Structure formats: C-alpha cells, structure tokens
Amino acid sequence: MTLTEQLTELARQAKAASRALGLLSTAEKNACLLAMAEALEAGEADLLEANAEDMALATAQGLRPAMLDRLRLDSARIRAMARGLREVAALPDPVGRVLEERVRPNGLRLQKVSVPIGVIVIIYEARPNVTADAAGLCFKSGNATILRGGREAQRSNECIARLMVSAGQAALGPRFPAHAIQVVPTPDREAIPILLSLTSYVDLCIPRGGEGLIRAVADCSKVPVIKHYKGVCHVYVDGEADPDMAEQIVLNAKCQRPAVCNAMETLLVDRRIAPSFLPRIGRALAQRKVQLRADPEALQALQPLQRELAMELRPASEQDWYTEYNDLILNVRVVDGVQAAVEHINHYGSAHSDAIVTSNEATARQFLAGVDSAAVYWNASTRFTDGGEFGMGAEIGISTDKVGARGPMGLEELTSYKWIGFGQGQLRT
Template identity: 60%
Template sequence: MSLSEEMSELARRARLASRRLTSLSTGEKNNCLQAMADAIEANAQFIQEENAKDMDAGAASGLSKSLLDRLLLNGARIEGMVTGLREVSKLPDPVGRVIEERTRPNGLKLTKIATPIGVIVIIYESRPNVTADAASLCFKSGNATILRGGKEAINSNQVIAKIMVQAATQTLPEFPKDAILVVPTTDRAAIPELLSLTRDVDLCIPRGGESLIRAVAECSQVPVIKHYKGVCHVYIDGAADLAMAEEIIFNSKVHRPGVCNAAETLLVDQTIAAEALPRLAKRLVKANVELRCDETARALLDRSLIDVLSASETDWGEEYLGLVLSVKTV
C-alpha cells in the first residue's frame, strides 16, 4: 500500500468512526474517559518503558536537553494525563448545547446548536502527553481524531492511544475503535497527503513551534486553526514585590524552558531595574541562562560584572524554547 493509499484508508476509517460517535450519550462518553484514565494509571510502567525507547533514540540523535525534557514521561506527567482525562470527563458535554435562539419577524424560530466537527487531525511535536489531552477533548466533543506527533515520540504516542482505545472498548463495546488513531508512519510526506483529503478530514489543528505551524498551513487543503509564536513575556512593575518577582521569573524560565509557555522576554520597569536586575541576573546565569539585554540592562549588569550579551532587534520576537532570555527595561 502506498503512502497516499495508507492515509486515505486512515481518514476513511476515522470518518466512519465519527458517524458512530454521534450515537453515544454523555454518560457513555464520560464512562469511557474514566476508564481511559484508570487504564493509563494502571499501565504507567509500560508507558514509561515505551517512552524510554523514544528517550534513548532521541538522545542518540542529538536532541537538545530541553527537547528531551519535553519528550520525557515520568510518573508525575503520567499522573497529569490521568488527572486531565478525569477532568475532561467532568466537563459539560458541548454536543447539543444551545448557543443562540432568536425569532424572525415572520415568527420563524432559529436555534444555533453545537454539533461535532467530524474528523480532526492534530499535529504536534515532542510532548507525548498531548496524545491523551487531544484525544480526550476530541472524543468528549463527539469528534474522531487522527494524531500525528513528532517522530521522536512515536512509541509513546502509539502506546497511549492503544491503551485509551482498549479501555474504552472494554467499557463500551459500541465504542468505535477508529475514533482515536495515530498516524503509523514518521514520514513527513504523510502530513500533506492526509491534509489533502477534504472529503474525510474536516479540520487540522497544529500545535507546536512557528515552523511547524507555517508548514502545516501552507500544505493543508482543509481548514486549519492555528497560532504562531508563543513568545511569553514577564513584566516587573515598579511597585512589585521583588522577591516574589524573582521566584516567578526564575521558575517561568528555568523549570521547563522547552515548553511553549516558558518565559522568553523579561520587561523591567526602569525605576527598579538597578535594584531588581543584578540579583536576578546572577541567579539566572548560575542556572546557565543566556541573557540578551538592551543597552540599559546590559550597562547595569556590566557594572555588576555579570556576563551578558547585547540583544538584537530579532530577539524581542524570538521563541527560544531553551535557556535564553531577552531582557529589556521599559
């Protein structure tokens, strides 16, 4: 079977599953989600064994420390998936929700009601816990999903999806097993093939860095819900509690620098910069954070003998996803 035929068959199966999902009640969906959570929890060791294969391959291929951190599934992150599934099961069912009602002058009553989209392709990068997040949200909202994670997480993604489907079918025999599918190949050519199938794929949601989002948007023939850069800023106000600000900034930059909500730019009120920056900068540099500063911030830190770099204009819009922070006084 060619790659084109393989993707066509995958999308066809998802389409059929999406139609069968419409017959499931809210209670049945919630019971499946609870069973998925229990199964992920019970199979934590097996998931970590599969994840270890991805971690070993990633390290051998030269993945950066921050990308390996995104790839890792430890006990806490697996428990996070379990909690997430249980939380989704408790959310109101969006299917059938009345969004708007109005009556025309001629007496015609119009009602806008939320319905499933159909088949949603979700494309993401290193974090395998997105598999559970994305699949559960799509399932709760009555949609079949085709998941395409990064090639570095193929073993982790496949085992998570397999466990979720098995748990749901054991709980509810009517559960359509093709409602949650993982693209079985790491070939990048699979993405444009899949996103050309306008008859069977209704929507694509890419989740990741700017290059991924642009690549998907450019090749897709189906509608795409997208964002671009996740450049997160932290601002220290002139009246801020500086001890608290230091803890917030250190955590938001150093804890997990490779995730999309890590801090990338620090803005400091110039009235407190001389007091706030040197101590904070010393702590960040000690944690191997590279600081790229505007002229004012660099002059302050040079006087404190802290080694920093000058920021370029492109730094203010850069998503580093690593131990780099741009610093600007305002």
C-alpha cells in the same frame, strides 16, 4: 496499498467514526474516558516496554537530553495521563449547548447549538502524553482524532491509542466507534501533506511543537490550521509599579519554566524607574543565572552588576527582540512610557501573552486595550496562559489566530455550532 490510499482510508474511517461519536450521550462518553484511564494504569507494563524501545532507538540516534526527557514514560507520567482523562470526564460536555436563541416575527424559532468539529488531526513532537490528552479532549467534544506524533515516540503512541480504543470497546461494545482514535501508522514525512490535503474528510489540524514544525504544517495544509508560531512574551514594568510585585512577576515569568511558550522573553522598563529598578532586577536575575541582552540605556544601568557579579550581559541585536529563547536568556529595554511599550510589543511580539505591572488603572487599561495579543495581564505573570490555569481543565494547545479559537484551547474551543430552526409551516415571502 500506496501511502495516499492508506491515509485516505484512515481519514475516511475517522469521518465515519466522528458521525457515530457525535451521537453518543455524555454518560457514554464519560464512561469510555474513565475506562480508558483505568486501561492506561492497568497497561503500565506494556506502555513501559513500548517506551523503552522508543527511548533506546532515540538515544542511539542522538536525540537531545531535553527531548529524551519529554519522550520518557514512567509510572508517575502514566498516572498523570490517566488522571487527565478522569479530569476531562468530570468537565461539562461542550456539545449540545444552546448558545443563542431567537424568535422571528413570523414565529420561526432559531437556536444556535454547539456541535463537534468532526475530524481533527493533531501533529506533535516527542511527548507521548499528548496522545492521551489530545485523544481524550477530542473524544469528550465528539471529535474523531488522527494523531501524528514524532517518529521517536511511534511505539509509545500506538500503545496508548490501542489501550484507549480497547477500553472504549469494552465499555460501550458495538456503539463505540473504533476509529475515533487513530495513530498515523508511518513516520514517513510525506504522510503529513497527504493527510492535510484530504479536505473531504479532515476538518481541522492542530500542530503542537516548535516554530519550524508549525510553519511547515501551516504551509502545506489545505485544511484549516489552529496554531501559534512562537511565544515572544513581554512584561512591562510601568513607572507606577510596586517594585516588590514587579520583581516577583518578572522572576516568575522568566524563571519558573523558561522553556515554555508563555515564559517572558523581553522585559520593558519605564524610563522613570529604570535607574532604580534595573539594578534591582538585574541582581535577582543574575542570581538565577539569566543571561541579559540589553538596549544601550539598559546596558549602561546594568554594567556595574556585570563587573560585580560576573553576570552575562551583552548588547541586544535587532533579531533578539523577535527571538523566543526557551532558555534563561532575557532581552531588556528601557521605554518612554506605556505607549512606547505597546508599540514595541505589537511590533516585535508574537501575539501570545504580555503583561503590565502598574498601580495606575488608566495606564493598565491603555495597555490592555492597545496590546494585540491573545492574553494580556495586569499585575500578573504571563505564565498563566494555560488551559488548566484558566479553569478549562486540560488544554489541547494555544492559538494566536484571530479567527476561531484564540488563547488556551479547551473543550469549548473544539466545537463549532449549527443553527436549528423550529417552525409551524412558515414560508419565506
């Protein structure tokens, strides 16, 4: 069987499974998810054995330490995957909700009802926990999922999926659609464009990973792709900001977890307070080993600290303003008020997450209305752009698209809708 034939069969099976999955009740889906959680914990030995093989191969191939850490499974991470499935089971079912209802003058009653999307392909890198998270979210929302993780996690991913499917079959017997959760069985890169050309079977693709992966997927896909390319996030400290609050928000946005997509990459400071605030925040950032790349005005204000604290400081290049560092590196620019901050963010940002710190409501409203991003904040850190922090439970990704889902994607974002009409013989005239 050729690779194209193999993947076509995989997708065909997923489409059939999605139709069967859409008929399961909430109680049946939850019973399966709880059984899957138990199976992951009970299958710890098998999971650790599969993961050890992946780790050994990845280490031999020179995978970076940060990627090895993402790949590694241990007892705590397995328990966290199981806990995530239980949390999804506890969430309200997003399928079957009446979103809108209207009665026409002729008596025809119309309902707009949430329904599963169908078959969702998830493409991601070396994080086996995504296998359980994505499969669980898709299952609860009535979608069949095809999982294509990185080649370095192939054995771990296959083991997770196998345990989840076996648990579902044990819980529901023949009513469980066995192909609702599938892992692409080959690490061949050619599998991705083939899979994403199967528009008769695949309804949506969600890539999770770095900008290079996401762009490659978006460029080759013939099915819709929900994505964000990168997180170039900003905090603007306004001239009427509380300096203590501003300092804490900046430090949280940059330093709590610098490698994530909702971490701040550029700090904008109102010219009115730059002479007092920049030395203060520069000192706090230097204590946390943050490298600064500054425009001429900020550079001048920060240079005394460079000499005093041996802080790493250099002029910012034009490319720096577009860069997602995922590291303890921060751009700093002085701007002339809120409108200049909005213009900078809309020009250089990635439409992900941006924040203003100010005590002036009118200024905040101008910022919130003017910044064209998926999430904007007033007096809060950009780090809150997360499904869990938004109260969605687990998250399958973050979208910066404007059509369809935008921002953190939870269960509701994994549904579509259809119109249902209830008549008594009405005819259109």
